[in-house]
Amino acid sequence: MEKYNRPEQIQSTTVRTETGCGHLYVTVGKDNGRIIELFATLGKAGSCATAHNEALTRAISLGLKYDIPLEEYIKELENIRCPSPTWVDGEQVTSCADAIAKVLKQVVGEIK
Secondary structure (H helix, E strand, O other): OOOEEEEEEOOEEEEEEEEEEEEEEEEEEEEEEEEEEEEEEOOOOOOOHHHHHHHHHHHHHHHOOOOOOHHHHHHHOOOOOOOOEEEOOOOEEEEHHHHHHHHHHHHHHHOO
16 A cells, blocks of 8 residues: 655645534645545644644544545544533534544535
């Protein structure tokens, strides 16, 4: 399996969503319609949740560069619960990981 090499410039979309930890900004990077990287940043810096989100999105980005299907990440991250769930547009967001899964699901819907 060969790793996808990121070009110098790519297109990206950033989605702001709410979590129990605050605003989460999820940036999805695409090259030729293919999602190749992901970043998630909480509105507040320096927290343990910020470090976990960075680690999670680095791992997802690495997997995407090795062609692991995005749907696999969505399936694994959906409904992971933390102690501070919240509601967004009538839908429960159970954690930052769940919020990332919801954004990925939205982006996949836009690609298809």
